[in-house]
Amino acid sequence: MRLGATSDAGARGLLDPDSPVRRHYEELAGNLLRMGGTGSVVVTSPEPGTGRTSICLGLGAALAGMGRRAAVVDCNLENSQLHRMLGEPNFVGLTSGLDDSKPLEHFGYEVIPGLLVVPTGPILLDPVSLLEDEGIPKAVRGLQKSRDLVLLDAPVAARVLRSPNLLGGFDGVLLVVHASRTLKSVARETTDDLLEAGANLLGVVLNGCS
Amino acid sequence: MTSTSGRGWRGRARDDPSLSEILYVLQRRRLLVVGVVLVLAGIALLFGIFREPVYTAEAKVSVRPQEELDGEEAMLAFLEEVRGAVVTQEMLSEVRRRAGWEAEPKAFSERLDPRTVANTDGGPGLQIRFLGNEPGQAALAANAYAELFVEGVEDLRDRPLADGVPVAEAVVEQRAVPGDYSPRPLIYAAIAAGTGLLIGGAAALILEGRASGWRGVRDVELTLRVQVLGTIPDYSSKKTEG
Numbered sequence: 001m002r003l004g005a006t007s008d009a010g011a012r013g014l015l016d017p018d019s020p021v022r023r024h025y026e027e028l029a030g031n032l033l034r035m036g037g038t039g040s041v042v043v044t045s046p047e048p049g050t051g052r053t054s055i056c057l058g059l060g061a062a063l064a065g066m067g068r069r070a071a072v073v074d075c076n077l078e079n080s081q082l083h084r085m086l087g088e089p090n091f092v093g094l095t096s097g098l099d100d101s102k103p104l105e106h107f108g109y110e111v112i113p114g115l116l117v118v119p120t121g122p123i124l125l126d127p128v129s130l131l132e133d134e135g136i137p138k139a140v141r142g143l144q145k146s147r148d149l150v151l152l153d154a155p156v157a158a159r160v161l162r163s164p165n166l167l168g169g170f171d172g173v174l175l176v177v178h179a180s181r182t183l184k185s186v187a188r189e190t191t192d193d194l195l196e197a198g199a200n201l202l203g204v205v206l207n208g209c210s
Numbered sequence: 211m212t213s214t215s216g217r218g219w220r221g222r223a224r225d226d227p228s229l230s231e232i233l234y235v236l237q238r239r240r241l242l243v244v245g246v247v248l249v250l251a252g253i254a255l256l257f258g259i260f261r262e263p264v265y266t267a268e269a270k271v272s273v274r275p276q277e278e279l280d281g282e283e284a285m286l287a288f289l290e291e292v293r294g295a296v297v298t299q300e301m302l303s304e305v306r307r308r309a310g311w312e313a314e315p316k317a318f319s320e321r322l323d324p325r326t327v328a329n330t331d332g333g334p335g336l337q338i339r340f341l342g343n344e345p346g347q348a349a350l351a352a353n354a355y356a357e358l359f360v361e362g363v364e365d366l367r368d369r370p371l372a373d374g375v376p377v378a379e380a381v382v383e384q385r386a387v388p389g390d391y392s393p394r395p396l397i398y399a400a401i402a403a404g405t406g407l408l409i410g411g412a413a414a415l416i417l418e419g420r421a422s423g424w425r426g427v428r429d430v431e432l433t434l435r436v437q438v439l440g441t442i443p444d445y446s447s448k449k450t451e452g
Contacts, residue, residue: 020443021442021443024440024441024442024443025440025442027440028439028440028442031439031440032439051442054442055442058442174439175436177424177430177434179423179424179444180422180423180424181422182422182424183420183421183422184418184419184420184421184422184424184433185419185420187433187434188419188433188434191434191435191436201436202439203436203437203438203439204430204434204436204437204438204439205438205439205440205441205442206424206426206427206430206438206440206441206442207441207442208442208443208444209424209426209441209442209443209444210443210444
């Protein structure tokens with residue numbers, strides 16, 4: 001495990017197999033696996049602050065705990081959170097693997113056995129145009145060869161809707177809704193927009209419920 | 211949690227809220243809905259109980275021309291002409307006197323409602339309706355109008371009207387009897403309760419749309435019509451959010 005010295009206690013909790021929330025993530029993982037054909041899932045939300053990164057880490061850790069090989073790739077190029085949450089540097093990551101030189105697996109690290117984490121990596125170009133790079137789906141497909149499930153920690157849904165790569169380039173979309181922060185009207189509108197745009201909306205995760 | 215057997219979610223038409231969603235919202239906001247219903251029904255009930263009672267009395271007069279009239283239009287024109295010739299301020303003053311009306315003449319006119327109608331035999335007739343505070347007064351006023359109208363027609367007999375058709379006779383076909391009590395507090399309350407249900411229901415739907423609190427899986431599924439794959443309880447130690 002490579003959790004850095006500044007690692008957030010929340011990340012530790014999400015990765016800890018004895019965490020009280022683990023069984024909830026295992027239930028989520030089980031439901032996702034039962035759907036079948038979900039090798040790569042874009043995790044988005046109607047607004048910031050709903051806990052997408054936590055969901056990705058918790059879900060990935062649960063999958064790893066269930067004996068699956070999972071990966072979390074930070075696609076939130078404008079506001080990357082994954083490495084911060086883990087207290088790790090962001091010297092290499094997704095953007096480093098877009099030039100086809102090495103597989104994406106090479107630019108990530110396993111935070112627990114079976115769970116690979118790939119941060120965004122350095123963002124030297126416009127993040128919006130980077131998201132449209134054909135290299136992202138290609139790199140993720142390459143990662144799927146060695147991983148049962150790749151979770152893409154994506155930006156908010158409004159950004160996903162403007163990105164053909166994120167909207168349709170992967171197997172499905174998982175929407176995270178926060179129980180006390182997400183307005184119902186906003187969540188409804190986002191759901192409608194995603195479905196109208198043709199996204200394969202796998203389902204919703206209700207985060208932060210009492 | 212909804213079955214996860216299918217791939218993705220392709221829900222039914224999403225434009226309008228479904229009945230189950232509406233019922234769920236009403237159930238959740240039942241205090242609001244019931245409150246609005248009770249307040250409106252209560253106000254209507256009190257209004258019905260405490261407002262001045264109004265009784266309706268109705269009399270009918272038939273008027274026969276000496277010549278056969280062609281069509282309903284001609285019949286109504288004839289009757290209007292008879293009314294114009296018979297109903298005068300003096301006649302109305304006499305009606306008020308016979309009815310024992312002591313208040314303003316204007317208030318009397320507001321309660322008096324004479325209408326041109328077709329009688330059971332198809333001939334022209336007049337229906338006189340009066341709303342009184344007492345049943346006897348209402349009947350008295352309607353009958354006084356009917357009797358004075360007949361008397362006025364008697365005076366017109368054999369005098370051709372403007373269109374040349376003289377009146378044969380006018381009779382009181384139906385005398386007014388003390389009528390029904392108009393205000394029905396329970397009916398008012400029921401109407402108000404129905405209105406309250408609509409207003410309360412609309413308010414509940416609007417509030418629900420603006421709410422940010424989700425009460426669990428069923429709430430999410432009914433609101434978003436998307437299956438919930440997982441619920442994660444509040445994990446207070448997490449600080450960095452994506």
